[in-house]
Each structure stands twice: as C-alpha cells, then as structure tokens.
Amino acid sequence: MNEFELIARLTHSLPANKSVVVGPGDDCAVLDFGLPDRLLLFKTDAVVEGIHFQSDAPPEKIGHKALGRCLSDIAAMAGTPTAALVTLALPQQFNPDAVERIYAGMTALARKHDVAIVGGETTTNPGRVLLSVAVLGHVLRGKATLRSSAEAGDAIWVTGNLGGSLLSGKHLEFEPRLAEARWLTQHFSIHAMIDVSDGLAGDLRHILKASRVGAELLAASIPISRAAKEASRNRAREDEGRLPAQGGGGKSPLLAALSDGEDFELLFTGAARDAVPLLDAWKKEFPKTPLACIGKITAGEGIHLRDRDGVRPLTVHGYEHFT
Amino acid sequence: MNEFELIARLTHSLPANKSVVVGPGDDCAVLDFGLPDRLLLFKTDAVVEGIHFQSDAPPEKIGHKALGRCLSDIAAMAGTPTAALVTLALPQQFNPDAVERIYAGMTALARKHDVAIVGGETTTNPGRVLLSVAVLGHVLRGKATLRSSAEAGDAIWVTGNLGGSLLSGKHLEFEPRLAEARWLTQHFSIHAMIDVSDGLAGDLRHILKASRVGAELLAASIPISRAAKEASRNRAREDEGRLPAQGGGGKSPLLAALSDGEDFELLFTGAARDAVPLLDAWKKEFPKTPLACIGKITAGEGIHLRDRDGVRPLTVHGYEHFT
Numbered sequence: 017m018n019e020f021e022l023i024a025r026l027t028h029s030l031p032a033n034k035s036v037v038v039g040p041g042d043d044c045a046v047l048d049f050g051l052p053d054r055l056l057l058f059k060t061d062a063v064v065e066g067i068h069f070q071s072d073a074p075p076e077k078i079g080h081k082a083l084g085r086c087l088s089d090i091a092a093m094a095g096t097p098t099a100a101l102v103t104l105a106l107p108q109q110f111n112p113d114a115v116e117r118i119y120a121g122m123t124a125l126a127r128k129h130d131v132a133i134v135g136g137e138t139t140t141n142p143g144r145v146l147l148s149v150a151v152l153g154h155v156l157r158g159k160a161t162l163r164s165s166a167e168a169g170d171a172i173w174v175t176g177n178l179g180g181s182l183l184s185g186k187h188l189e190f191e192p193r194l195a196e197a198r199w200l201t202q203h204f205s206i207h208a209m210i211d212v213s214d215g216l217a218g219d220l221r222h223i224l225k226a227s228r229v230g231a232e233l234l235a236a237s238i239p240i241s242r243a244a245k246e247a248s249r250n251r252a253r254e255d256e257g258r259l260p261a262q263g264g265g266g267k268s269p270l271l272a273a274l275s276d277g278e279d280f281e282l283l284f285t286g287a288a289r290d291a292v293p294l295l296d297a298w299k300k301e302f303p304k305t306p307l308a309c310i311g312k313i314t315a316g317e318g319i320h321l322r323d324r325d326g327v328r329p330l331t332v333h334g335y336e337h338f339t
Numbered sequence: 340m341n342e343f344e345l346i347a348r349l350t351h352s353l354p355a356n357k358s359v360v361v362g363p364g365d366d367c368a369v370l371d372f373g374l375p376d377r378l379l380l381f382k383t384d385a386v387v388e389g390i391h392f393q394s395d396a397p398p399e400k401i402g403h404k405a406l407g408r409c410l411s412d413i414a415a416m417a418g419t420p421t422a423a424l425v426t427l428a429l430p431q432q433f434n435p436d437a438v439e440r441i442y443a444g445m446t447a448l449a450r451k452h453d454v455a456i457v458g459g460e461t462t463t464n465p466g467r468v469l470l471s472v473a474v475l476g477h478v479l480r481g482k483a484t485l486r487s488s489a490e491a492g493d494a495i496w497v498t499g500n501l502g503g504s505l506l507s508g509k510h511l512e513f514e515p516r517l518a519e520a521r522w523l524t525q526h527f528s529i530h531a532m533i534d535v536s537d538g539l540a541g542d543l544r545h546i547l548k549a550s551r552v553g554a555e556l557l558a559a560s561i562p563i564s565r566a567a568k569e570a571s572r573n574r575a576r577e578d579e580g581r582l583p584a585q586g587g588g589g590k591s592p593l594l595a596a597l598s599d600g601e602d603f604e605l606l607f608t609g610a611a612r613d614a615v616p617l618l619d620a621w622k623k624e625f626p627k628t629p630l631a632c633i634g635k636i637t638a639g640e641g642i643h644l645r646d647r648d649g650v651r652p653l654t655v656h657g658y659e660h661f662t
Contacts, residue, residue: 019461022435026427026442030456031449035421038457045457047422049477051374060383060424060473062462098358099370101383103471112345119349126354133353134361134368138342139385143466148426150383150473154372 041226042163043092043210046155055160057095057153061085065144069188075114077188078147079121085213086151087129087192088280092211093162094201095155096194099132103148105141118147129194159201161209161284166227170207170285170313173294175305178216178279179272180243187278196302197282204294209284215275217319217330219283230316233330235270235323239308241279244272274330285313364549365486366415366533369478378483380418380476384408388467392511398437400511401470402444408536409474410452410515411603415534416485417524418478419517422455426471428464441470452517482524484532484607489550493530493608493636496617498628501539501602502595503566510601519625520605527617532607538598540642540653542606553639556653558593558646562631564602567595597653608636 027040037055038046044057063082065071083100090097102122106115126133131151175196181187193211200206208227210219216238224231248269267275286294291309298307314320319330350363360378361369367380386405388394406423413420425445429438449456454474498519504510516534523529531550533542539561547554571592590598609617614632621630637643642653 022438022461025435025439026461027458029446030442031446031454032457033421033453033455036455036457039455040458042458045422045424047457047475049372049374049377049379049421051372054372056372056475058422058424058457058473058475060426060459060471062426062428062460062471064428064462064464066465067463098356098372099368099381101368101381101473103383103385105385105387105469112348115345116348119353123352123354130356131354132356132359132362134355134359134370134381135350135363135365136383137385138345138349139387140390141387141464141467141469142389144464146428146464146469148383148385148471150381150424152370152379152381152475 038162043089044095046093046160053157054154055157057090057093057155059086059089060148060150061089062146062148064146073188075117076121079118080125081188082147082149083122083125084190084192084280086149087125087131087194088190088211088213090151090153091192091194091197091282092209093155093160094197094206094209095153095160096198097129097131097151097153099134099152100126101134101150102136104136104138105146106138107142107144108140161197161201161206163208163210163223163226166208166223166229166285166313168229168313168315169288171288171291171309172231172233172283172285172311172313173307173309174212174216174239174281174283175307176279176281177239177241177306178212178244178281179241179269179276180247181276181278183247184241184243186243190280192280193282196305199301200284203297204286204290206284206286209282212279212281212283213277215277216283217274218277220319223283223285224319230314230318230320231311232314232320232322232327233311235321237308237310238270238273239306240269240273244269244276247272288312361485366412367418369416369483376480377477378480380413380416380478382409382412383471383473384412385469385471387469396511398440399444402441403448404511405470405472406445406448407513407515407603409472410448410454410517411513411534411536413474413476414515414517414520414605415532416478416483417520417529417532418476418483419521420452420454420474420476422457422475423449424457424473425459427459427461428469429461430465430467431463484520484524484529486531486533486546486549489531489546489552489608489636491552491636491638492611494611494614494632495554495556495606495608495634495636496630496632497535497539497562497604497606498630499602499604500562500564500629501535501567501604502564502592502599503570504599504601506570507564507566509566513603515603516605519628522624523607526620527609527613529607529609532605535602535604535606536600538600539606540597541600543642546606546608547642553637553641553643554634555637555643555645555650556634558644560631560633561593561596562629563592563596567592567599570595611635
C-alpha cells in the first residue's frame with residue numbers, strides 16, 4: 017500500500033461539519049467561520065530527518081523548509097498565512113544550539129511574510145528530529161484556487177525552473193510564492209492551482225484527478241533547472257570518462273523536470289485567452305521569476321506529452337512515500 | 340536543559356502580528372480574525388510511541404488520546420473545537436489495519452464533539468509511530484480562561500480524581516471536559532484555567548507563574564483516584580509479604596494525585612464567594628463528575644500544603660520531558 021492508497025483509505029469517511037468548505041484532498045482545508053469577506057485556510061506539514069533533510073543540513077534551512085512547505089500550500093490556495101504552531105520532536109540528546117538555529121530559520125521566514133509563531137510544543141522522538149508545522153491563514157471569498165477547478169481548454173502554467181532541487185539545495189531554500197499567487201488571482205481568471213511538491217507530473221495528476229480532465233504538455237516548453245541539466249551532463253561524462261558521479265541518477269533533464277519533487281513552484285490553469293496578457297504582466301511584476309505556459313487541459317484522461325516526434329502518454333509518476 | 344528551559348529559550352523572541360491575542364505559553368494560542376463575537380483558538384499536540392503510549396496499546400485509544408489532548412486544551416480555554424488536521428508519521432513497515440483503527444478512535448471522539456477532520460498527511464518516521472494533531476476552535480470574546488488570570492483570594496477547584504492515570508489506563512480514555520468548561524464560564528466568574536497534563540502541582544505552578552501569585556492547598560481535599568490508592572496499597576503489601584508489585588513506584592496516594600500527569604481534568608480558580616453555589620450547581624449539572632475545592636490562591640509564591648500537622652512548602656514537581 018503506498019501513501020496515496022493509505023490516505024484514500026483513511027479519508028473516505030472522516031467527520032465533517034457546517035464549517036467545512038473544502039476538507040481533505042486539496043493543498044489546504046478551507047473553513048467558513050462566518051467572516052463576511054474571507055474564508056480560513058488550515059494546513060499542517062511535517063519534515064523528518066533522513067527523509068526530508070539530511071542530518072548535516074544547516075539547521076536554519078531545516079526550519080525554513082518546515083515552515084516554507086506550509087506557506088507554499090497557503091500560496092497554492094492564493095491565501096495569506098497568519099499564524100503558525102511548531103511541534104518539534106527531538107532525540108533525548110539534542111543540541112540546544114542547533115534547535116535555536118532551526119527556530120532562527122523559521123522565524124526569519126515567518127517575519128518576511130508577517131506570520132506569527134504562536135506556540136507549539138517540544139516532545140521526544142528517539143533517533144531523529146521531526147518538525148511538524150500547522151498554519152492558519154485566510155483567503156478572500158471566491159478567490160481560493162482549488163485543485164478541482166481546472167477546465168478543458170485551460171492553459172497550464174508553471175513558475176520557476178524544475179528538477180534537481182535536492183542536488184541544488186533549492187528544496188531547503190525555496191521562497192513560497194505567496195505574493196505571486198495572490199497577484200495572479202487578483203488580476204486574472206485562475207481556475208486550479210497546486211504547488212509542485214511531488215513533481216510536475218505527479219502534482220498535475222492531482223489537479224487532473226480532482227477536476228476530471230486530462231492534459232497535454234509541450235515538452236519543449238517545460239522549464240528545466242540548471243541543476244537538472246548539470247546532473248544529466250555529469251552523468252553522461254561519467255559514462256564516458258568514468259569520472260565520479262555528482263548525482264542525477266541517470267534521468268534526462270526533461271524527466272527530472274517532470275518527476276523530481278520539492279520545487280515548491282506554482283502550477284496553475286486558467287483561461288487560455290489570458291495566456292499572452294498574463295505572461296506580459298507577469299514579466300513586469302515579477303521580472304526575476306520565470307513563468308512558462310507548458311500546455312493545455314483536455315477533455316481526455318491522464319497526461320500526454322507532445323514533442324517533435326508526436327504525442328504520447330506520459331506514464332512517469334511523481335515521488336510517493338511508502339513505495 | 341529540560342523541556343521548560345528549552346521552550347523558554349525558543350519562545351523569547353518569536354514573531355507576532357496584530358492577530359495575536361495570546362501567543363505561546365497558554366493552553367492554546369488565541370487569535371483575533373475580526374469576528375464580532377468570537378476569538379479563534381489554535382493548538383497542536385503530539386503523541387509518540389514509547390513515550391505517550393506503549394506499542395501494545397489498542398490503536399483506537401491511541402487515536403482517542405492524540406485528538407483528546409488537543410480537545411482538552413481547547414476545554415482549558417472554555418472554547419469549542421471546530422476542525423482538526425492529523426499528521427501521522429509511520430515506520431516503513433506499517434500495519435494498515437492498525438492505522439485505520441487509530442483513525443477510528445480519533446473519528447469517534449471527533450464526531451462526539453462535532454469536530455471535522457479536514458486533512459493532514461502521512462509521512463515516514465523509522466522506528467516508531469508519531470501522531471501530531473492540530474485543532475482550530477473558537478471562544479466567546481471575554482470568556483477565554485487564561486493561565487494568567489488567577490487572583491489572590493480565589494478558590495481553586497479541580498474536576499475528577501487524580502493520580503495513577505497510566506496504571507488505570509485513563510490517560511488513553513479520558514473525556515475532554517469541553518461542556519463542563521463552557522458551562523463554568525457561562526454561569527460563574529472563572530478566572531484562570533488549565534488542564535491537568537503535567538500533574539496537579541506542575542500545572543498549578545504554570546497558573547501561579549503566569550499570574551504571579553501563590554497557592555495553599557488543603558491536603559485532605561485533594562481528590563485521589565482509586566488507581567493511585569490501589570497502587571499505594573499494592574506497594575505496601577509487596578513490602579510486607581513480598582508479593583509482586585503492580586505498579587505505583589512507592590508514591591503515597593497524595594503524592595501520586597499531586598504529581599502524576601495525564602489526568603486531563605480541569606484545574607481552575609475563581610471568586611471564593613462562588614464556592615458553595617458553584618459546587619451545588621455543578622452537582623446538578625454534572626452529577627457523575629466529581630468537583631473539589633482544593634485550596635486558595637495567595638499573594639505569596641509557590642505552593643504550600645496544609646494538613647493536620649500544619650503548613651509546609653510543596654517541592655514536588657510535575658512530570659517534565661527531557662529530564
């Protein structure tokens with residue numbers, strides 16, 4: 017049983033109540049507490065030593081990542097984060113200075129986005145550090161970008177360059193795209209949005225499944241990170257001259273961009289008629305952040321990839337836990 | 340460095356913002372999102388295999404405890420829980436049926452209190468199960484019962500019978516006192532409240548420290564659980580006849596009631612003039628749940644215990660992690 021099968025089994029009959037607008041299965045839960053103009057966003061996420069970060073990662077970056085993952089999920093709903101709680105599970109022999117540095121990384125990111133850290137707890141977890149963060153935020157009514165709102169004919173966009181985030185260290189340093197997501201929904205008709213955590217193909221599949229549509233991607237339009245390209249080149253050089261590998265695992269750069277996880281970029285769909293004005297306005301507003309239109313939503317099923325040889329189904333999956 | 344010293348070090352300069360009414364250091368964070376009549380309550384809590392439950396505990400009870408601890412913290416603020424998120428960290432070789440039973444226990448408690456479970460995540464934690472729950476709730480403005488509101492002259496009350504909860508299994512089965520806490524604040528002038536998780540003395544100290552007051556407890560009034568009494572009797576019998584011990588660790592029943600943790604009862608202070616009418620009304624409203632007036636808040640420092648031999652300072656501490 018993999019992670020997604022387990023989640024499906026656990027979430028098929030969870031209790032709901034009248035506050036629930038969106039329950040399990042999107043980037044955040046959406047709750048109606050009776051505010052006239054806003055809905056609440058509620059999200060939790062955990063990072064585990066040896067799984068989401070290595071033991072020798074700089075502690076500040078571990079803290080940055082733990083909070084950043086939750087903020088990226090708030091961004092994927094076009095929301096604004098307000099407050100966070102931190103659960104820190106530590107081995108009995110912990111280093112107080114390293115723990116303070118974890119908090120320093122979290123605190124710096126929180127201040128940048130005006131997020132209050134309002135408590136949490138420390139507990140014991142023999143063997144490894146585990147950090148679980150819960151975030152409460154809000155979004156204007158009618159502006160939450162769900163996974164289930166993609167429509168056939170929509171254009172598909174993605175921010176940033178994808179692939180190789182574990183090699184480049186981006187997975188520990190990414191900036192959650194909060195301002196970008198809010199700007200998009202303020203100025204354009206954005207239908208569905210998700211953040212790229214499981215990998216472009218895997219996260220697009222989450223949108224397709226929730227929206228009951230398919231997608232056709234243009235291979236040449238998918239933005240590939242320098243890290244993914246270098247990893248591929250190093251791999252080729254290693255095969256030729258037997259130099260030591262520097263990572264990459266033999267993936268082509270395109271495959272890395274499609275399947276590597278932890279880029280925490282925005283993947284979204286919207287009215288195709290907006291494609292040109294959206295790209296133009298984006299370049300003026302966020303000149304340092306790439307934005308690419310990578311394909312379209314179709315009435316079919318699954319993902320198809322179009323390259324110079326034609327169109328073929330894409331079978332690659334994103335990263336799953338428990339496989 | 341113990342748990343409380345670490346928390347003090349981590350929380351001395353956390354970021355706040357204009358939503359924060361109460362930040363770290365109380366049973367829940369209290370947030371103002373602009374609702375006219377209510378404030379939000381935000382809480383997270385974790386249970387770890389081998390620390391908060393043994394590996395052979397019935398999975399339903401593990402789930403009950405994980406959610407129940409958070410609900411008990413909402414109760415300690417006289418609030419109402421609305422929605423919960425669950426982070427389940429599992430060894431790679433997990434038993435899906437046990438995981439479903441954990442969820443069944445959580446779900447049953449959630450339904451009882453109309454709490455929606457709106458998502459969460461599963462992740463890997465080699466070696467042991469860890470369950471982290473985040474809860475969002477609300478409380479009427481002016482009704483949140485903080486740790487910092489005790490006043491010299493207040494009477495001190497506690498619900499239930501205390502001590503031996505690990506022996507009796509109460510720590511896995513307790514009912515969060517949500518209705519009781521709301522009823523108390525609706526009908527009486529309750530000043531400070533906390534739930535008994537670290538032990539009566541330890542949790543009372545949290546109130547005293549936050550309120551900058553002291554307390555005098557009446558030894559004869561402290562409600563001692565049957566489990567704490569039996570553990571003490573078994574210990575005595577073991578000393579006499581060398582029968583095998585059945586737990587208890589040699590504590591007197593009073594010491595167990597003062598220092599054992601995980602009873603999840605309400606400990607609160609309020610106007611002494613209410614003592615008799617409050618006890619009378621309580622007996623009618625909650626006839627099955629004991630309520631005891633156990634002492635008074637003083638202008639001094641620390642806890643003093645009054646018994647037939649006089650008054651002496653109480654040095655026993657509640658349970659701390661990381662000692």
